[in-house]
Amino acid sequence: MLKINNLHVSVGDKPILKGLTLDVPAGEVHAIMGPNGAGKSTLGYALSGRPGYEATEGAVDWRGESLLDLEPAERAAKGVFLSFQYPIEIPGVPALTFVRTALNAQKRARGEEEVSAPAFLKQVKAASAALKMDFDMLKRPLNVGFSGGEKKRMEILQMALLEPSLLILDETDSGLDIDALRIVSEGVNALRSPDRAMLVITHYQRLLDYIKPDRVHVLAAGRIVASGGPELAHQLEAEGYDKYLPQAA
Amino acid sequence: MSTAVDLRDPSTFPSRRVEAWKYTDLARVLRETPPPSPTVETAPGGPFAALGGEEIAFANGRAVGADAFVASGEQTLRLRFVSDATGTGHSASVRIAVKPGAKLTLLESHEGAGAGYVASYRIDLDIPAGAEVTRVVLIDEPADAISVSVAHVKTVPGAVYRQTTITSGARLQRQETHLAHGGEGTEVTLDGLYALSGERHTDLTSVVRHGGLNGVTSQLTKGVVRDTARGVFQGKIVVERGADGTDARMGHHALILGERAEVDAKPELEIYADDVQCAHGNTVGNLDESALFYMQQRGIPADEARALLTQAFLIEVVDRIAHDGEREVVREWLTARL
Numbered sequence: 001m002l003k004i005n006n007l008h009v010s011v012g013d014k015p016i017l018k019g020l021t022l023d024v025p026a027g028e029v030h031a032i033m034g035p036n037g038a039g040k041s042t043l044g045y046a047l048s049g050r051p052g053y054e055a056t057e058g059a060v061d062w063r064g065e066s067l068l069d070l071e072p073a074e075r076a077a078k079g080v081f082l083s084f085q086y087p088i089e090i091p092g093v094p095a096l097t098f099v100r101t102a103l104n105a106q107k108r109a110r111g112e113e114e115v116s117a118p119a120f121l122k123q124v125k126a127a128s129a130a131l132k133m134d135f136d137m138l139k140r141p142l143n144v145g146f147s148g149g150e151k152k153r154m155e156i157l158q159m160a161l162l163e164p165s166l167l168i169l170d171e172t173d174s175g176l177d178i179d180a181l182r183i184v185s186e187g188v189n190a191l192r193s194p195d196r197a198m199l200v201i202t203h204y205q206r207l208l209d210y211i212k213p214d215r216v217h218v219l220a221a222g223r224i225v226a227s228g229g230p231e232l233a234h235q236l237e238a239e240g241y242d243k244y245l246p247q248a249a
Numbered sequence: 250m251s252t253a254v255d256l257r258d259p260s261t262f263p264s265r266r267v268e269a270w271k272y273t274d275l276a277r278v279l280r281e282t283p284p285p286s287p288t289v290e291t292a293p294g295g296p297f298a299a300l301g302g303e304e305i306a307f308a309n310g311r312a313v314g315a316d317a318f319v320a321s322g323e324q325t326l327r328l329r330f331v332s333d334a335t336g337t338g339h340s341a342s343v344r345i346a347v348k349p350g351a352k353l354t355l356l357e358s359h360e361g362a363g364a365g366y367v368a369s370y371r372i373d374l375d376i377p378a379g380a381e382v383t384r385v386v387l388i389d390e391p392a393d394a395i396s397v398s399v400a401h402v403k404t405v406p407g408a409v410y411r412q413t414t415i416t417s418g419a420r421l422q423r424q425e426t427h428l429a430h431g432g433e434g435t436e437v438t439l440d441g442l443y444a445l446s447g448e449r450h451t452d453l454t455s456v457v458r459h460g461g462l463n464g465v466t467s468q469l470t471k472g473v474v475r476d477t478a479r480g481v482f483q484g485k486i487v488v489e490r491g492a493d494g495t496d497a498r499m500g501h502h503a504l505i506l507g508e509r510a511e512v513d514a515k516p517e518l519e520i521y522a523d524d525v526q527c528a529h530g531n532t533v534g535n536l537d538e539s540a541l542f543y544m545q546q547r548g549i550p551a552d553e554a555r556a557l558l559t560q561a562f563l564i565e566v567v568d569r570i571a572h573d574g575e576r577e578v579v580r581e582w583l584t585a586r587l
Contacts, residue, residue, distance in 0.1 A: 048546050049545075071550070072542060073545045073548050073551065076546055076547055092564055093557060093558075098544075101549055102548045103548070105549045109548065109550075141561075158547065162547065
């Protein structure tokens with residue numbers, strides 16, 4: 001479903017990803033683990049089209065179509081969703097307005113009919129209840145004054161409403177206590193489906209106890225250096241990343 | 250700072266050599282007295298028509314009916330300055346009196362049609378004790394118009410005055426407000442909003458003079474400039490000797506969205522009294538790139554994301570407008586221009 005082939009990405013003049021190759025078949029959850037500075041967040045930004053993250057070589061094929069030439073909003077309309085490690089605060093735009101604007105923009109881009117205000121409210125009420133979110137919070141400007149856990153729930157709520165088909169979770173567990181982690185993970189697991197692919201980017205194995213991956217990949221120095229089943233995550237937790245670091249090679 | 254511009258006398262057109270007109274060089278764009286504008290008709294209406302009330306209109310400077318107004322009780326007055334002229338000039342002045350205890354909503358519109366006209370207006374407004382005036386000024390003029398408008402507002406202790414000016418600018422446009430602050434029990438709000446594109450220029454200049462004890466002033470101006478537009482904010486608050494306990498706050502915040510757009514801000518506090526709280530804040534910046542990317546990542550196209558962020562930035566001023574009706578008119582006007 002997602003095929004990344006020999007991807008090179010530079011930020012400014014600095015090469016970060018140096019020939020990354022990865023296949024994520026439909027219905028699978030793949031974890032990307034790696035030490036700090038390996039290029040994990042860069043992968044998420046490159047797939048979602050953040051300005052300044054320039055693909056200098058290689059290809060990204062998403063459901064038979066090249067992603068790299070598309071604008072960020074076009075990629076979103078094609079189902080790409082990046083859950084941010086640090087979700088951005090948008091002062092002056094209520095969360096509800098934001099999500100409805102995004103949803104309808106995606107629907108317009110796909111030539112679908114926009115969702116009406118009452119239908120949208122109904123969806124939001126159900127989705128926010130499932131994530132144990134206070135509905136009134138959604139009337140406040142997006143993420144402004146939200147706690148770390150509330151921001152992450154807000155990301156999962158957007159995921160549930162926008163129904164993306166490629167979910168990229170960048171360090172979703174950071175800043176979450178154990179209860180919040182459980183709620184957020186349940187939200188993510190509810191979205192597992194045969195027509196979705198998920199990339200779970202994480203430094204620690206902890207999140208993978210809650211979101212069980214089909215495959216685990218180690219990203220070090222801009223490339224996938226090892227791949228395996230869920231047991232690889234446990235091995236990394238026990239042994240650390242030392243043997244994957246460049247000086248150990 | 251108050252220079253009376255008289256269209257019949259070019260020697261009254263200030264140039265940038267006059268400190269108060271440093272950023273708005275009227276003499277550069279207007280050298281001679283323009284020929285007088287023709288008489289035109291105007292039907293009742295304007296942008297605030299749906300809000301009802303009485304109407305006073307000036308069409309190319311000529312009063313359509315009355316040219317003065319006395320407010321009593323609870324009243325809405327739509328004060329309309331209609332220009333429909335090409336390459337000509339006109340001026341008008343109007344005096345508005347308010348009875349003690351009256352509540353006046355003054356909805357002022359500057360409605361420009363035609364091209365390259367020159368307009369000059371003066372408004373005098375006296376607010377006695379126990380009276381409350383809310384003035385909303387909506388200025389919508391052609392890109393090549395020149396206009397200068399000066400308001401002299403006098404408040405006494407126990408008066409409330411709220412003003413919000415909203416403008417899209419013109420070739421050269423200036424809105425001056427001179428406010429004599431009554432002090433004790435007098436609350437003044439003086440807000441402004443500008444959204445400029447193309448080569449438009451606007452100048453929001455105000456002087457608030459606190460003459461009495463314990464007066465309160467709150468001022469918030471926000472603006473956005475694109476292309477080669479230029480926004481000017483000059484805000485001066487004077488706290489005179491003896492005006493102890495004054496609480497005055499001024500903020501001006503602007504977004505520059507064009508590489509060749511410009512914002513000039515000159516906030517000034519002159520304090521001659523003791524035990525006062527005065528503060529001013531001024532920021533000029535750009536849209537937050539990470540917010541823009543975040544919005545696009547969720548599917549909102551870049552242009553729409555920019556407009557949404559810009560509106561979110563400006564809306565704080567609109568939200569401070571007390572009445573729902575005016576707020577909605579202003580919000581719609583603004584949304585259509587972003």
